[in-house]
Amino acid sequence: MPNKILIPTPLRPFTGKQDAVEVDGATIGELLANLTTKYAGLKPHLYNDQGKLRSFVNVYLNDEDIRYLEKEKTAVKPGDTISIIPSVAGGYTGV
Amino acid sequence: MALTNDEVKRYSRHLIMPEVGVEGQEKLKKGSVLCIGAGGLGSPAALYLAAAGVGTIGIVDFDVVDFSNLQRQVIHGTPDVGRSKLASAKDRLLSLNPHINIETYETALSSKNALDLFKPYDVILDGTDNFPTRYLTNDACVLLGKPNAYGSIFRFEGQASVFAMKDGPCYRCLYPEPPPPGLVPSCAEGGVLGVLPGVIGTIQATEAIKLIMGIGEPLVGRFLIYDALRMKFRELKLKKDPDCPVCGTHPTVTALIDYEQFCGVAPAATEVGVSTASSETETDVKELKRKIDAKEEFFLLDVREPNEYQIGKIPGSTLIPLGEVPQRVNEIPRDREIIVHCKMGGRSAKAAAFLRQQGYTNVKNLKGGILEWIDKVDPSQPKY
Numbered sequence: 001m002p003n004k005i006l007i008p009t010p011l012r013p014f015t016g017k018q019d020a021v022e023v024d025g026a027t028i029g030e031l032l033a034n035l036t037t038k039y040a041g042l043k044p045h046l047y048n049d050q051g052k053l054r055s056f057v058n059v060y061l062n063d064e065d066i067r068y069l070e071k072e073k074t075a076v077k078p079g080d081t082i083s084i085i086p087s088v089a090g091g092y093t094g095v
Numbered sequence: 096m097a098l099t100n101d102e103v104k105r106y107s108r109h110l111i112m113p114e115v116g117v118e119g120q121e122k123l124k125k126g127s128v129l130c131i132g133a134g135g136l137g138s139p140a141a142l143y144l145a146a147a148g149v150g151t152i153g154i155v156d157f158d159v160v161d162f163s164n165l166q167r168q169v170i171h172g173t174p175d176v177g178r179s180k181l182a183s184a185k186d187r188l189l190s191l192n193p194h195i196n197i198e199t200y201e202t203a204l205s206s207k208n209a210l211d212l213f214k215p216y217d218v219i220l221d222g223t224d225n226f227p228t229r230y231l232t233n234d235a236c237v238l239l240g241k242p243n244a245y246g247s248i249f250r251f252e253g254q255a256s257v258f259a260m261k262d263g264p265c266y267r268c269l270y271p272e273p274p275p276p277g278l279v280p281s282c283a284e285g286g287v288l289g290v291l292p293g294v295i296g297t298i299q300a301t302e303a304i305k306l307i308m309g310i311g312e313p314l315v316g317r318f319l320i321y322d323a324l325r326m327k328f329r330e331l332k333l334k335k336d337p338d339c340p341v342c343g344t345h346p347t348v349t350a351l352i353d354y355e356q357f358c359g360v361a362p363a364a365t366e367v368g369v370s371t372a373s374s375e376t377e378t379d380v381k382e383l384k385r386k387i388d389a390k391e392e393f394f395l396l397d398v399r400e401p402n403e404y405q406i407g408k409i410p411g412s413t414l415i416p417l418g419e420v421p422q423r424v425n426e427i428p429r430d431r432e433i434i435v436h437c438k439m440g441g442r443s444a445k446a447a448a449f450l451r452q453q454g455y456t457n458v459k460n461l462k463g464g465i466l467e468w469i470d471k472v473d474p475s476q477p478k479y
Contacts (some may be wrong), residue, residue: 004121009250013418019325041421063331083163085320085331087270089225 001078005035007083014041027057029072031082046084058085096125096150099477102194108147109246119308120148126242126307127151128244129216131204131232133184134158135292136222136299137247138170143300144220145188145195152188153198153216163479174404206351209235218303221245226273227354233258233266234351237342244302244312246295251288251323253295256333257302259342263315268336268343272359291323302408337409376447378434378459379440380468386434387411393432398446399465405437407476409468417442424453436461436468438479 002022007015015021016039021052023038025031032053048054059066060083066074076082098106098120109115109123126149133156144152158180160171168180175183181199188197200212204223213219213235221232221243229247236243236259240338243258243267258265298319305311314371318331341348386393397404397412404414415423417437427433433455435443440463447460461468469476 010253012479013416029306041418054274055272056270058269060331063329065332068334083329083331085318087274088247088252088254089223089229 003031003076003078003080003082005031005082005084008031008086010086010088011042011045011084014045015039025076027072027076028061028066028074028082031076032059032072045086056087060085074092096121098124099194102148105192105194109147112321114310115272115308119310122303122308123148123151126218127153127216128218128220128303128307129153129155129213130222130305130327131155131228132222132224133168133170133180134164134222134224135167135248135287136296137166138223139293139296140192140220140244140246140300140303140396141184141188142170144303145197147193147300147304148192149195149304151196151198153200153212154181154184155200155202155204155212156184156365157201157203167287167292169293194279199286204231206231206353209351210239211242213239216241217304219243220299220303222299226358229266230273230357231351231354234341234348237265237267238349238351242306244299244306244426245291246299248291248295252292253291253321253323255295255298255302255321256317257306260313260315262335264333264335265339265342267341268339269318269333271336271340275330275359288323291321305344333468376458376460377462379462380471383409383434383461383468384472391449394428396433396435396446397426397437397465398435398442399437403479406479407465407469408435409465412436417446420446420449424450425453432459434461435457437464439464439466469472 002024004020005023006020007018020066021035023031023034025034032046036046046057047056061069061074061076061080098117103110106120109120110117115264128144128149130152133141133154136258137154141152141154160175160178160180160183163178164171165173170179170187171183179201181201185197185199202208210342219232219236219241221229223232232241242260245256245258246401247254302314306313316333316334317434320329320331323396335342340346395409395412397408397414398417398420400416401414416427433450435447437443440460444460447458450458466478471479
């Protein structure tokens with residue numbers, strides 16, 4: 001059964017503007033792998049060149065940070081909601 | 096610090112609540128908050144802090160009021176455009192409440208001045224709009240043991256928390272490192288709903304006021320996320336990271352560092368995925384104008400969003416928003432020069448780098464984007 005992943009505003013351009021997408025997977029790692037296969041544009045925003053989750057992107061299983069669970073090996077149950085929470089800054093003109 | 100008769104009259108709606116009362120109001124009068132920035136978040140926060148009777152409000156800013164600020168920075172008015180934000184904010188706050196003391200610091204917050212600026216204040220209210228100042232504010236708060244009423248906004252989404260309380264997490268526990276410049280879109284490019292900082296700044300002010308009075312449950316160890324479009328508040332759990340470089344058990348950051356360098360925005364730094372600009376990779380608006388006038392053959396790619404395209408465009412451009420470039424790459428010809436532009440040159444640099452990766456050999460980024468085009472070539476178009 002697919003789980004809901006909530007997509008934050010800055011990453012919505014890469015999911016066809018959707019604010020939530022449904023993806024299959026038994027663990028957070030599998031879900032994110034399937035997510036970035038489906039929406040390839042997301043990949044560089046979530047993973048670095050070594051394939052590790054970027055440190056300014058936090059992933060939550062319901063209201064818990066996966067860093068304090070079993071990270072990407074954290075098991076996902078039906079009905080769990082996954083949130084991607086990147087750091088954002090207002091009028092940052094560095095881009 | 097006793098209240099005068101005028102103050103009793105003014106704060107009567109506070110005084111009749113037992114949770115505040117005379118004692119709480121006197122704590123507010125004795126209390127102090129330093130607002131970092133008098134912008135989107137600082138405006139509503141400072142207004143409510145002043146109205147509530149926080150005795151000393153400090154503001155750090157060095158900006159000037161611009162027309163594009165007024166859609167959300169409610170502390171400033173139309174006649175203030177062109178004035179310093181500090182002068183404008185101070186006038187407004189003192190007209191709201193002449194019983195309080197406003198301290199202004201016309202300076203950029205830096206590693207050199209932050210500790211001295213923060214020291215006299217009870218609470219620091221982080222209304223910063225950039226990563227170097229945010230990490231600087233966080234670290235200075237941790238080093239001094241000052242609570243940091245934090246808020247951040249982007250488009251329709253806001254975040255708030257209270258960091259650096261004893262036993263509570265800090266911003267670095269949440270995000271140990273900043274994103275490299277260029278990876279996260281900015282407000283100037285991403286936009287922000289005007290009332291959003293009103294909600295988040297008011298939450299920050301609420302937390303500052305609660306902390307000063309010592310009432311209620313502070314937003315510590317909790318990360319509040321507000322989605323204005325869905326009108327939803329969510330709360331995520333935050334933990335103090337024992338390995339946090341600044342507030343962990345064995346901190347490696349024990350003094351303020353160079354935050355521009357830490358955030359990769361030092362002048363020498365180059366953007367992610369973008370090699371150092373040269374005439375091979377970059378062109379300017381004058382050269383573009385010459386090419387258009389000479390009817391040279393090239394493909395002008397605009398990677399902004401459709402709503403930006405509606406405001407203004409460079410003649411002959413084709414719109415493919417940055418997020419759609421990977422799927423629509425076959426619409427971009429390979430047999431001629433490609434010039435990519437956006438609003439200011441950030442997104443187009445990313446698109447140009449992507450196209451080069453896809454094997455395009457003649458791709459140039461338009462320096463300064465459409466804003467520079469308007470400045471130097473077509474001033475009849477509105478700037479946004």
